[in-house]
Amino acid sequence: MCYACAQKNRAARQRGVAGGVKLRAARGDDSGRPRRAAGRVEARTQPLRMKPLPSMRPxxxxxxxxxxxxxxxxxxxxxxxxxxxxxxxxxxxxxxxxxxxxxxxxxxxxxxxxxxxxxxxxxxxxxxxxxxxxxxxxxxxxxxxxxxxxxxxxxxxxxxxxxxxxxxxxxxxxxxxxxxxxxxxxxxxxxxxxxxxxxxxxxxxxxxxxxxxxxxxxxxxxxxxxxxxxxxLRSGWEAAGQDGEPDGEGERSSGAAGPDGRRLVVLTVGRLHPRKGQAQTLAALAALPEAWRRRVEYRMAGTTNRPGYEAELREAARRAEAEGLAVRFLGDVPDGELGAAYAEADIFALTSVEHGHSVEGFGLVYLEASAHGLPVVAHAIGGVAEAVHDGETGLLVRPGPGSGELLTEAFARLLGDAALRRRLGAAGRAWARKNxxxxxxxxxxxxxxx
Known part of the structure; x- marks a missing residue:
């Protein structure tokens, strides 16, 4: 039965019940029956009151x-x-x-x-x-x-x-x-x-x-x-310790490299798939000037059901490492360990692209990265602009001719400006909790x- 028909039937039943109660009550008053009979009429009418429906249908x-x-x-x-x-x-x-x-x-x-x-x-x-x-x-x-x-x-x-x-x-x-x-x-x-x-x-x-x-x-x-x-954000995000206050200067780098000389970490979380844009992020980082490449490490968390694509990524990673960029494949990172991966990162990147009839409709992972105070670099595609606010919680680049150079410029801008990273990250924390x-x-x- 469709929704409209069910509503009509329910209204009809309610009218019928109300009419029946009135009719029996009238007969009891006018019939001249003894009080005992009238009492039976009253007793019969009591259960006919409409009970409230459950607050939620299954x-x-x-x-x-x-x-x-x-x-x-x-x-x-x-x-x-x-x-x-x-x-x-x-x-x-x-x-x-x-x-x-x-x-x-x-x-x-x-x-x-x-x-x-x-x-x-x-x-x-x-x-x-x-x-x-x-x-x-x-x-x-x-x-x-x-x-x-x-x-x-x-x-x-x-x-x-x-x-x-x-x-x-x-x-x-x-x-x-x-x-x-x-x-x-x-x-x-x-x-x-x-x-x-x-x-x-x-x-x-x-x-x-x-x-x-x-x-x-x-x-x-x-x-x-x-x-x-x-x-x-996922339930239990804060309870699981995967939420954060702004990281201290000793935990997250305050400049182009940490005080201990560690590299700045760019992190991608998502399955290894052409639509997720790991290849574009890797190419953009590999195109940084040599001095910057030697200060950056790119980490990819996720598995794949496309071994050919992973093989292409690993080959591109080998070429980039020969030019000074550090690249790590983290594989499958359990939800309970993702917090540590975010905490070690300085920038989050997910540069999704159109792939056949597949498009990035939103991207909950952007919210998780923002909840950790990470500035985001992404492509302005699909619904991404509703998850990442350009210039407020991250930097967006519109894919197309010449977008590779623009993506490299966006990374260079964030890598060289710790104050900008902190500002975008702080705004991201507030935004991630809005919904x-x-x-x-x-x-x-x-x-x-x-």
Whole structure:
């Protein structure tokens, strides 16, 4: 049953109950029955008073990306479910997520229920069909629920079921992060199915104004339904000791090199992928004058599923090291150890680029770097300008012809000006705390959290 029909039926039931109470009360007054009979009428009418509905209908958040998988979407799904569960007192929130690897224990302490499904968590046909089967199998529960399709995987599964109307949640929310808008629009069949899905949605959300504009340009059906629910710092960031006051002069360099002669550290955190721009950052640092190259170390934290790209990076790193630049591949750094990696850095760099139909929709990692007081160097692409404020929390360079030289100039400017690094870092700390997951959950789920 759709949301509008459910509202009409509820109103009709309320009118019917109220009318029945009035009618029985009138008959009891006029019938001349003994007092005992009248008492029975009164007793019968008492339970007919409308009880308040629960403050929140069941919420199902569906995703193909969830812990232990890492990344912006996995973090988004975890934090939105957490915020909704805390607002609802731990009631009625369930996350559907891919199965764990054999022998891998479930993480303890979720404030919401987690249902692990037998799928790998990709967007291929097998995973779509697996999710679709569960949507059909649980259709009766979902018809009375708020269902949040939090990323493209479950959206693609729901598209498969549209011809049969077997997936009809009472309310459906779609969240678009950026790249999936371009991918959906590029495929004629998916584009048609996505339009139908958007028309059926109760609410649609994006994390950035950029993603909202892109969505409405590609899918005008979303206009009037889109709300902005921005990302925020991960829960427990401060409790885990990954937050910081301004670092002391002895910890973070006050000049071109530390008092102990250590190199200034430029850090990138993110999977090794062409879209993340590690190659562009490495090339820009390698183009610094020799005197600067010998004072800088570039560190990359992250793993890859593209061994060819990692091989290219390592070859470029060898050439740069021959010219005096130090380069380190940190590999997979657990969340609990990222704080130390940020604390040892002087500048954060993530120079994302367009790669096929993939674009940087926001970048939660920029907020984490800013929370540590790191000035940021990034490309002005996608929704990055909403995560990094040019000249306030970092320096942005628009990619294009000649952008490599501009990127090198941005690094040189920060490397040579400790006061600028401190100013941008301090502004970043305040900016990183501006948004909260609780506020975004209330915007997205609306009166269901009241």
């Amino acid at each position: 919420l199902f958040l569906l995703t193909h990306e969830f812990w232990p998988r890492r990344g912006g979407i996995a973090t988004y799904c975890e934090e939105m479910a957490r915020a909704a569960a805390l607002a609802a007192g731990g009631r009625g929130v369930e996350v559907w997520a891919p199965a764990l690897r054999p022998g891998e224990p479930e993480r303890a302490g979720w404030p919401f229920a987690v249902r692990r499904l037998p799928l790998r968590g990709t967007h291929d046909l097998g995973c779509r069909l697996a999710m679709a089967r569960f949507l059909v199998g649980e259709r009766r529960r979902l018809r009375r629920a708020l269902v949040h399709l939090a990323e493209p995987g479950p959206m693609l599964a729901a598209m498969l079921l549209q011809p049969w109307r077997t997936f009809c949640p009472q309310r459906m929310i779609l969240t678009f992060h950026g790249s999936e808008v371009l991918k959906f629009h590029a495929d004629p069949v998916i584009r048609l199915l996505a339009r139908r899905l958007i028309r059926r949605a109760w609410r649609v959300s994006t994390l950035t104004q950029y993603a909202r504009r892109l969505l409405c340009e590609c899918f005008p059906e979303a206009a009037g339904k889109v709300v902005l629910a921005p990302g925020a 909260s997951w609780a506020d975004s959950a209330r915007v997205l789920y609306g009166e269901d959290l009241d």
